[in-house]
Amino acid sequence: MTALLLILLAAAPARKLTTLERVQVANLERVRADRQRLAMERRRIPPPEGFRDVRAILHCHAEDAAHTAGTRPELLAAAKKTGVSAVLLSDHVRPERDYINDNWRGLRDGVLFIPGSEAEGFLNYPMRSIHGLQWSSRDEYISLIRRDGGLIFLSHVEERLDHPMDRLDGLEIYNRHTDANDETEYRQWFRKALSDPAAWADISGKLERYHEEYFGAQQDYLAPILAAWDRATQTHPLTGIAANDAHHNQVFTLTKRDGRTAVIDSFERKNLGTVELPEALRDRPDGEVLYRLDFDPYEVSFRNVSTHLWVKSLTEPEVREALRAGRAYVAHDWLCDPTGFRFETAAGNRLTAASPVRAHFRLLRDGEPVLEQFTDSLDWKIPSPGVYRLELWLDVGGERRPWIYSNPTYATQQR
Ligand SMILES: [Zn+2]
Ligand SMILES: [Zn+2]
Structure with a gap:
């Protein structure tokens, strides 16, 4: 009983995580593992x-x-x-x-x-x-x-x-x-982190190992x-x-200035502040770039x-x-590589869709959800005319996240 309950709880997606929660190593690792699992599950779908x-x-x-x-x-x-x-x-x-x-x-x-x-x-x-x-x-x-x-x-x-x-x-x-x-909390945290050499080391290590996941956290x-x-x-x-x-301009550097301090620069603004260096970094040559965070x-x-x-x-x-x-x-x-995804009207009165991996299909008519299903294909008789579009969501890192947005298709008549 308890074991079954735990399995059910583990399968159910938790609430949406905040960006700061997503950039914790345990979560970055979990997202990486889920991406690898999805890549393995992927099947090829031919285009029309x-x-x-x-x-x-x-x-x-x-x-x-x-x-x-x-x-x-x-x-x-x-x-x-x-x-x-x-x-x-x-x-x-x-x-x-x-x-x-x-x-x-x-x-x-x-x-x-x-x-x-x-x-x-x-x-x-x-x-x-x-x-x-x-x-x-x-x-x-x-x-x-x-x-x-x-x-x-x-x-x-x-x-x-x-x-x-x-x-x-x-x-x-x-x-x-x-x-x-819209990342107010993350931005406040990041501004503070810039004045802490340990945080520079931490973020730089994460970008090296989990760049996609870190960027994707927002x-x-x-x-x-x-x-x-x-x-x-x-x-x-x-x-x-x-x-x-994309501008490739989210680049921050920490450069040793003199005996005990370093200066923070971003691509867009020079000298955002100075940082007191810990003992371990004080013998580095002046002018050396100690860390470079290249986010984008x-x-x-x-x-x-x-x-x-x-x-x-x-x-x-x-x-x-x-x-x-x-x-x-x-x-x-x-x-996950979505190549091959399809969403079409067929025979005038059916909607069909196919995904390279199983995902949560969320079908909307005139902006309102009309069907939710965990599947890799759909063949659905259109019950009423309207503007239909499909979203596919994936369970990644313990939460459900948007993956694919189709364009709308217009179902005008039923036969
Ligand atoms: Zn622009
Ligand atoms: Zn611009």
């Missing part, structure tokens, strides 16, 4: 006939602003290393630079680049340059970006939850920067944004995409989340068409 499932990164920065540390060659190397096929850049706009014509475009070493910008609250992927052009309203701006097939997505949706979406191609349903910004479910998406898709299809918002190299950021696309070939028109048509899903790839 004629299509490839490719990973794309939207919303990333390189050489575009003083607060961006990463370079385009560095970004390309990370894309190759992490199996990313397409990168849609989102440069901060500077008046002296044309973000379309003075940028990377086309295939480079097997990775497709599409230039674009982050401006006016949107991610913008016009077909050709808009450099030097003027606009006098939001509508005019959207028309300018969309002419001849340009794409426009609402960005940082948390800042504009009621923004009209009728003329947009989609929105960011997950943004890494948004997710990191990953949450952004409910207000998903609710805004569900409201907007009631009237108009909108493709949900992931925003990595592109490859860690690219593994954390991406937008998967179904394309016939790796070309700019194909990538644009997949994004426009919503042949896309968002996944936290670091938890």
Whole structure:
């Protein structure tokens, strides 16, 4: 009896952990073990006939602003290393630079680049340059970006939850920067930790051993944004995409200054403070970097989340068409490779889905959950018309965490 109860308790997911709980070694280790278990369980699912499932990164920065540390060659190397096929850049706009014509475009070493910008609250992927052009309203701006097939997505949706979406191609349903910004408790802890040399040693050791898990510790479910998406898709299809918002700029160093002190720098701000060094570190040469915490190299950021696309070939028109048509899903790839995931309407009155591993399927109609099931496939007769989308959640590190977000499918009639 007691044993059975314990087994049941162990199987049930506990409450959601805080970021500080997630970055404890025991939890990082547990998450690592669960990721390994999922990788073993994984089965291959073929993409629909004629299509490839490719990973794309939207919303990333390189050489575009003083607060961006990463370079385009560095970004390309990370894309190759992490199996990313397409990168849609989102440069901060500077008046002296044309973000379309003075940028990377086309295939480079097997990775497709599409230039674009982050401006006016949107991610913008016009077909050709808009450099030097003027606009006098939001509508005019959207028309300018969309002419001849340009794409426009609402960005940082948390800042504009009621923004009209009728003329947009989609929105960011997950943004890494948004997710990191709400970490008040973690941030307070981290600010304090910076003045403690033992904490530097601790974090640096964790990044060395558990970089993916540590970065992933801030990953949450952004409910207000998903609710805004569900409201907007009631009237108009909108493709949900992931925003990595990668800058490779979360880098902190502790540098020995003189006999007993060291200075804290971040990439964005020099001299955040000084630290009194313990005996053991005092004989290190002045000017030596004692610790370097590099939280967000592109490859860690690219593994954390991406937008998967179904394309016939790796070309700019194909990538644009997949994004426009919503042949896309968002996944936290670091938890388990989602490649092959499918969610479709079949024969007009059925919804089908398949996952490479068993997961908690959470089916929503018009934003309300209608079915929850632990499975690796679904074949479900649609009982009533509506806008359906599917979320897949995994039990990892003792809690249930979001893994895949499908795009919506519209079930209009029953037969
Ligand atoms: Zn930025
Ligand atoms: Zn950005």
